[in-house]
Amino acid sequence: MAVLPQGHHFPDMREVAGVTLGTACAGIKQTEQRDDILVIQMPENASCAAVFTQNAFCAAPVHVAKAHLNNAPRWLLVNSGNANAGTGDQGMRDALATCADLAEAAGGAAGQVLPFSTGVIGQSLPVDKIKAALPVAVHNLSPKHWDKAARAIMTTDTFPKGVSKVCTIAGQPVTINGISKGAGMIQPNMATMLGFMATDANIKQPLLQQCLAQAVELSFNRITVDGDTSTNDACVLIASGCSAAPEIEEDSDHYRIFAEAVMEVCKQLAEAIVRDGEGATKLMRIVVKQAATDEEAVRVGKTIAHSPLVKTAFFASDPNWGRILAAVGRAGVENMDLDKVEIYLDQVCIVRNGGRADDYTEEAGQRVMDQQEITVTVALGRGEASQEILTCDFSYDYVKINAEYRT
Template identity: 90%
Template structure:
């Protein structure tokens, strides 16, 4: 079950000049839909990426990091198999798929960035991928964003995409993004993958800086279950095909571009939380008046990771003591309890070190019955404010993950 706004549908995706996408079905884990995606960039395109910090990061992560320095032209993504926990064979398999795509597309193997998502610890079916690659290359098209978003899905219940058009110096610039992820979600860059493309002109180091800043405030502010995947990655490609001038560091043009990248990242990140495995509620945890951004994020994630908090929200139970306990164990030094205030939407539940005098169970229940809820924690320690997005834990979360390999 996804926590979607009424009437949600996959957005109209504008074409990004110079970027083409092709999909095919390799039958890695299922045969009902495509599970291979190829994205092609023009020569001289810029490409930036951030990756998981999980020590057991997957073979394709190692290969993609190495190939990122070699002027990449293609991204190769497969769903259904993570190629993680596969040792030396996994590395050989990831490199083999790069070589197979290079042969099919007419380039060098080191120009391919591989990405995989799915079950950990199983050998990558290289033969199936090789067989499917010619079809994916053959149907490369600038219009295939919808197909691409569906091809990278695993336990996702809906495809996730964002498309934005804005202007720089009077010229149109487009940025598109797709992402996948529903479980094993606590990106730390960084099972999420995100791929964005723009036609802007911008050099790779500045593009990398822009992506890293956007990821920190978006994908690194979401959690479904507190598990950092072995395969997390987020990529931003810039084809340079727009008529807009090249974006330079410190310019107004960079500010406009960076804001657009941030907006796309935040919308994609929120879509992942809305599709959290078994989720019935979306919760925004806002921590205000913290001593630092790090402190605010720590408090927010302590609440967001608490199974007791998450199950209370699933039950629509205004058990505010669980939130209070999470704030108390978040590692805030010398916290003045009398300054702490906690709200469910506009309803104050904690004030002056205990339950707010004007709080009523009925008021708390009205908020908890909603599909989307904001928990606000005011610490009274400083000016920092950060937001963390999460979802509840339901029976279906356990069922989905208990049956993941069957």
């Protein structure tokens, strides 16, 4: 079951001037009829920024999207059900073919299409099915189709993920919308994670790229479901330039306002991915503070978050604090003073002065572990750096979902 926010529903998404979305059903990998193709169209002279997976076996569409990013992109093409990864030269030809097919259907150039795929690895992309569906997706282009778009990119997700936010720049509204997909194979290291955001802001591509990279580092790169980095991870931010607000310049108050809004959209989408972790029943925030550096804090946090023993203990609601202690100890922190380390479950101190806290009781720990959302705080006593990692537990359903992924 997904760890949903109370009253979860797909939000009302504002229109982003100049950006339209269309979906269609190609029947790529389905047991039920649903849309699995998404086309996003942006205006000429729009800015487009993107970050991609660091997996060395990155998928064919990742290679193509990287190459096309400098060609003043006009369209994003996304398919679910097939990752087109581990497919060699044929995968590259297939990714390029779908770009050409969309360009023909939309009336543009193949080099202006950025392709994205998500789904099963190692299977050939059904190019003919996608080609047949593209005219339908193009015909359906609308500024209103954010809900349909979020659903079309889902694989093992249990709910569509979307965020819509407005900030004010020089008295004018600027809209930022985002959708994402991902539930397993999540440790974005820019999970099978894809994120697509659009804004009507007027901002040049290099500054938009800087803004996206900064936001992704502190959002999507701070979550993990299972420690696996996908072959297909990507996050894209489109700026249509259609807002009445003035152009956003670097090192300005306008940039600060815009960057904070983009960061908030990314963080909300990232949290939604963790809440939808395959088989997840609990959301855990791992806060590491008093670290010597941000990198050290992230390393300790991810060591805890990746530990199968920690994650299964949380699933069982078992206050087995020794597993957290062991994860901190093997995180590679040099010359750690164990007497200075403190570890908490919410406000309950479990470790102090190198061992179990004198005032800790099993009952207090159990009360925290019975919650659906838990914060684990580790104070290293080494410096001022602090970072937060979001993760979830490992349940029986995680094994079942991934054991049956291709059936």
